[in-house]
Amino acid sequence: MTEFITIPALVITLLLPIVSAAVAFVIKEKFGWLTPILCTLLLLAAAAAILYTLFSNPELTEHYTLRWFTAGNTTLHTGILSTPGTRLMAASVLVVAAMVHVFSIGYMAGDNHPDRYFGFLGLFTAAMLGLVYSSNLLTTFCFWELLGFCSYRLIAHWQQKPAAAVAATKAFLLTKTGDLAFLIGLLILWAQHGSLEYTALTNTTGWSTLAGVCIFCGVIGKSAQFPLLNWLPDAMQGPTPVSALIHAATMVAAGIFVLVQLAPALSPATLAFMTAVGITSAIAGAIGAWLETDIKKILAYSTISQLGFMVLALGLGEITGAFTHLVHHAFFKAGLFLAAGAILHSMHQATHQQQADVQDIRNLGSLRLHLPYTFLGFIVCAAALAGIPGTTGYVSKELILTAVHAKNFWWLELSVWLIVVATPLYIFRLLWFAFLKPAVHSLAGTEVPWIMRLPVLVLAVGSITYLFRQGHFDSFATYYLQSSYSIPQNIAFTSLALTGASLLIAWLIRNKTTGTTEFLLKKILDWVNAGVVRLATTLATVTQTLDVKWIDRFLHAIAYTKVGLAHMVGWADRNVVDGTVHGTTLVLRSVGNLTRSVVNGKIQSYLLWAMAGLLIFIIWILY
């Protein structure tokens, strides 16, 4: 009985975002105003469907496979693996995506290209859902690449802005660099196991470290981990709702989710490597967020930091904590981004005349008065990010902290505590500058329309709802969440004390504006990127020179020698030989004609002669 309900619900969930994308692309420009509404309704319906599946059938695990193609002995499948974990992820993706759609109705109201915007938004969501439900690493890779493509198009949505186009290219190329490693890892796995099904992969222990590291390198690109993290701050050139989607539910989340799927099978060395990369990114992101003054870039660095935190947890084997944090992060980070979008929207309308950069937090202030609802949403989401008790972020953070503590590495623990302290610092600074501090400019933003307030509030509510904790929610999460949530008291106490102390420090130094110190790491990484690009272009110039100057010149030299020879023979033919030795003349003339015909363009005759000559030559040689 249950199957009759879940399968249609599953199909609806997967298809509606695609339908939404198709609708957006198909609708004529004349009816462009319809696009946002229709697409949003479709996404809301998809979110409702997934929530229904989530609650109606918590325990269900379904696995459908389909042969995709066969070549030689290689048969590749594609399929759907629906477990409580994938459904939960899909739910967070769809809820966030639906909220982003709702928000976009207001935010993108004046945009001339709703078809492109909503089309790729729908495709982006669909690709992420495909990745979540995929039962096979190759299918995952396909959707993984599609995510990259969609993010490329969305970051470059305002493509007439050169900076947007550059940022999109950078994002695609940096993630593609990681994807190469992913592909190689996938091939190694295929060579080792002869199957790419998750069920086959996760049950086999003893993956080679190389395969694991390769796949993790793909995650480094996609989830903006060190050292491929510098595309994410630049990607802020895209529309803000897109950033919300990229940072919360799609793209960067994809990397973590794939790791969650594969983590049980990774080798200890791979896990150690992941821990190192995770901790580096988490700290680097926190520092970047502290130094940055652009509201969107602060959030971007914060994402890098939080993702690093999850990677670290996965490296320690704390899959539950990482996955929980991924879902929680989806809600509060999307909320923060949409709130930032609301601020920008309201300020842009207020500051059409003034030249102040409204994305710079130093130009903002006292927005709590102008945008009370957004303020409310923002403060809740920020609390979740900082890990204040009572929010979802607190729970997942504590889970990870417990796992770290259990490992008993003092340096590891130290760096994690550092992140615990740093997160409230930067997010409070943002809160202070944007909402609390008296305004510098006389900019009076007006509250945004309800259609933009509601999504923020919904996501804020999502950030204080324990999806995992209470009552019957426990049951459907058992697949991923076997451990209970008893957090050791000493951990809870330490983290509480540190968060409180951090907030206190943040309050004390609230008026110390950081200058325009650029984040050195980002500068270095950008410099390295530029170096690689320069290397490639230099190599390209070298090969071009090789082609045009050397190979072609060599050929021209041969051609000119031939022509020269033909002229010489011709000259000899006319002046020296002519009339003296008749027999030789005949031969020479034929040779001369033969070579000269190249110059005349009578190539047919050359062909004939060449064939005849060769035939004679070969027969003469052989017999």
Place this chain on the structure above:
Amino acid sequence: MPYISFLILIPIVIALVALFIPTRYKFIFSRLALAATILQLVLCVGMIVHFQPGEGLQLVERHSWISLTLNNWGRLQAEYLVALDGLSLPLVVLSVVIMLIATISSWHIAKSRKGYFILLLILNAAIIGSFCALDFLLFYVFFEFMLLPMFFLIGMWGGPRREYASVKFFLYTLLGSIFILIVMIGLYLSVQSPESTDEVVHTFNVLHMQQAKNFIAGSLLDFTGAGNWRLWAFALLFIGFAIKVPVVPFHTWLPDAHVEAPTPISVILAALLLKVGAYGILRFVYPVFPDAAIYFSDWVAGMGVVSIIYGALNALASKDLKRLIAYSSVSHMGFVLLGIASATTEGIAGAIYQMVSHGIISAMLFLIAGVVYDRTHDRLIENYSGLALKMKYYTSFTVIAFFASLGLPGFSGFIGEVLIFFGAFQSNAINNLVPLWMPVVATLGLLLGAGYYLWTLQRMFFGPFSIRANFTELTDLTAREYLMLLPLALLTLLFGILPQLLLDFINPFAATFTSTWFLFSTNATP
């Protein structure tokens, strides 16, 4: 029904008819060419229905052609032998589709239309003939027949440096032809037909050449023969076809020919003529010289990898849009070579898949370059910016073609490349022909590919609108251009999502190719 002969004869007959129509009826020639290709397409549909995948060579037509008794030299025998299998069928169908699109693309050719369309029809027949012929001499005739129309089509209807480009193209390819000719004669002298027992019958039949027992003992190219003539023969034959593929360093004719050729000719050149080279390697070089192929496998794979990287780097350096696409062809055909060198079923199937896929995608790419050239007569990338603002649908098709070409899943290029990578990676374990580092290095080609395409998009299509020439009114795609681009876009999407449609035909060929190939090579090596 002799499908293949009809396919080859239709364009020839129509060309003959066109020959007798006075030049002043300008518009009838394009219609005749279109009618020929449509007729061929209908035949193709019938052919696909008749074709039984997995049954080997089919629709065989065999007639005696040349039979000369040369006394003590035995008897010379060449046949009209045409047939189709899983390798040639996809390529023949591709040829017909591309020819149809090239004909549509040629619709507004201004200069001497009669000559143009007659040459196009001859080219059509020659291409299909070379994909079907199984007699080496017959193949060679078709192969050479492709050169002449191509030479004139570039040399008369091309751009400013058309004469240089056409002569260069011709001499290069002719050099290849001569190499092929030498080996063909050597093979002819070394192989005897097993069908006749009472006298020595020298045959050009490729199927006979593919069996060790048919080599005359002690002949030049016999397996047991002294010297390494077989290695030399392999190298010559390989280079002969490699020039056509083209493989670095035998490729410099390609960018010039492409840049100067008119759009439809570029389309044919990239989509079909390059495939003839790869087809030749799969049909002649590898099956006839498996021992030498194993000996040279590192080199073949290495040349593939060098082509991938070198072509991509050159594309990155190109300032001319058409030149960029031409070099990207070099890069993508390098993948084909890598797949062939792996000699695994996946690699071979992937190589054939990539050939078909590249045929579709490169045709799209050159049509796209043609769209903007038609409007402004300018192909320099730096002279454009922000085309997306003026030509929305054109930009959409460009994005589709670029991403299909750089291997985005969902498009056919991805399937071909993934299969080639599967093959090349497995080769190390199965037959140890391709070292493992080669496919790893080859992945860099994917990154470089993304690099040059995205950079082009960024420079030409994004940013604020500006254009060197005075064309403020750039019109978006016309109905005729949709008619060409849309089917190709749909095809690459179709083969990207449902690869089995094509693999059903390719798989049996790839399987028999590798199995018989290994049997042959192990039997042959002493």
